[in-house]
Amino acid sequence: MNLTLHLTENCNLNCKYCIRNKRPSDMSEDILIKACDLAFSNSQKMAGLCFFGGEPLLRKDLIYKALDYCLERSKATGVVFKSKMTTNGTLLDEEFLKRAREVDMGIGLSFDGLAQDDCRCFPDGSGSRKILEEKAKLLLSYLPMSYAMLTLAPECVDKYFESVRYLHDLGFVRILTTPAYGKNVNWTDEDLAKLKTQYEKTMEWFEEIILSGQYLYISPFTPKIIECITGRNSAEHCHLGIKQMPVNVDGKLYPCTSFIGDEDYCLGDVFNGIDVKKQVELAKKSSTPKTCIGCDLVKRCTNSCGCANRMNTGDENTVSALQCSIERMTIEVSDKAGENIFTADPEIFKKTFAKGIK
Numbered sequence: 179m180n181l182t183l184h185l186t187e188n189c190n191l192n193c194k195y196c197i198r199n200k201r202p203s204d205m206s207e208d209i210l211i212k213a214c215d216l217a218f219s220n221s222q223k224m225a226g227l228c229f230f231g232g233e234p235l236l237r238k239d240l241i242y243k244a245l246d247y248c249l250e251r252s253k254a255t256g257v258v259f260k261s262k263m264t265t266n267g268t269l270l271d272e273e274f275l276k277r278a279r280e281v282d283m284g285i286g287l288s289f290d291g292l293a294q295d296d297c298r299c300f301p302d303g304s305g306s307r308k309i310l311e312e313k314a315k316l317l318l319s320y321l322p323m324s325y326a327m328l329t330l331a332p333e334c335v336d337k338y339f340e341s342v343r344y345l346h347d348l349g350f351v352r353i354l355t356t357p358a359y360g361k362n363v364n365w366t367d368e369d370l371a372k373l374k375t376q377y378e379k380t381m382e383w384f385e386e387i388i389l390s391g392q393y394l395y396i397s398p399f400t401p402k403i404i405e406c407i408t409g410r411n412s413a414e415h416c417h418l419g420i421k422q423m424p425v426n427v428d429g430k431l432y433p434c435t436s437f438i439g440d441e442d443y444c445l446g447d448v449f450n451g452i453d454v455k456k457q458v459e460l461a462k463k464s465s466t467p468k469t470c471i472g473c474d475l476v477k478r479c480t481n482s483c484g485c486a487n488r489m490n491t492g493d494e495n496t497v498s499a500l501q502c503s504i505e506r507m508t509i510e511v512s513d514k515a516g517e518n519i520f521t522a523d524p525e526i527f528k529k530t531f532a533k534g535i536k
């Protein structure tokens with residue numbers, strides 16, 4: 179099974195839209211090893227760990243311990259072990275990256291591009307972009323398929339397209355972008371209109387890149403185009419507490435990150451295992467939001483992401499008007515780009531998006 183390990187709630191940055199616990203603590207070694215055991219105990223073929231925080235690189239020692247332990251278990255059991263990490267990147271170094279490359283760790287670097295210094299600052303208020311630029315190059319020299327993960331705050335909406343292009347110029351060919359959500363963030367209608375313009379510009383540029391034969395994956399657009407032709411919705415499979423389960427610093431298990439600390443949703447702990455009855459009940463409860471029934475886009479929308487819904491509306495089965503607007507916009511610009519690429523060069527379109535069509 180796949181577990182997301184919250185190794186620490188501490189962080190060396192102080193991002194504007196951060197929702198982490200402000201009374202930070204770290205995971206103990208005992209809890210770490212129990213979590214590794216849990217990942218293997220429920221796995222027939224694959225055990226996966228995602229190192230998460232706060233900032234996980236503050237506890238490199240725990241990451242090394244987990245890697246050593248899990249590789250041993252993998253050798254002994256034949257269960258394949260895979261690892262991932264989401265990091266702010268400021269503490270990346272060659273020693274860590276050598277180890278990460280040995281285990282083919284999937285690394286997502288949180289990097290807001292040209293908006294980095296607006297949103298992702300150190301506690302003294304100084305920006306982190308300069309450091310990140312160097313760290314991004316270092317990361318890509320070891321693991322070239324690493325993701326850049328851009329979070330877009332409404333006050334930086336005008337920088338979206340240039341930021342995506344900047345990340346691409348740095349060498350990223352996989353760029354995940356998401357609007358900032360949550361209680362610290364306020365999107366106005368004017369911001370949304372600007373977002374649409376930025377998305378359109380980005381898609382015009384994306385079309386040029388794809389039609390020149392280069393590889394480039396930008397979320398949420400590439401998945402929306404793929405979903406349009408395959409009819410499969412990646413978000414549809416995001417059942418709470420089933421696909422990926424967070425382990426909090428105290429060893430408690432939850433269905434997804436925005437539920438951490440809510441005892442009503444606690445699904446057990448690493449010492450006593452998963453409360454399967456509760457897990458199944460929760461998965462059964464998650465359903466299509468009432469306001470989405472009958473919508474033509476229901477199969478292509480992230481309305482079923484209980485984590486995002488809870489963050490936006492307080493209820494995992496209620497989608498916010500904001501998310502609805504952004505989904506509609508994303509699908510519209512993605513479809514237009516997909517159509518333009520297909521019309522211009524059906525072979526490139528097929529090579530880029532149609533993998534996996536049965």
Ligand code: SF4
Nearest residue numbers: 189191193196232266
């Ligand atoms: S890097 Fe992540 S955990 Fe750290 S302050 Fe920023 S959003 Fe929060």
Ligand code: SF4
Nearest residue numbers: 470473476479481502
């Ligand atoms: S576009 Fe809006 S109404 Fe339609 S499925 Fe998505 S969230 Fe629901």
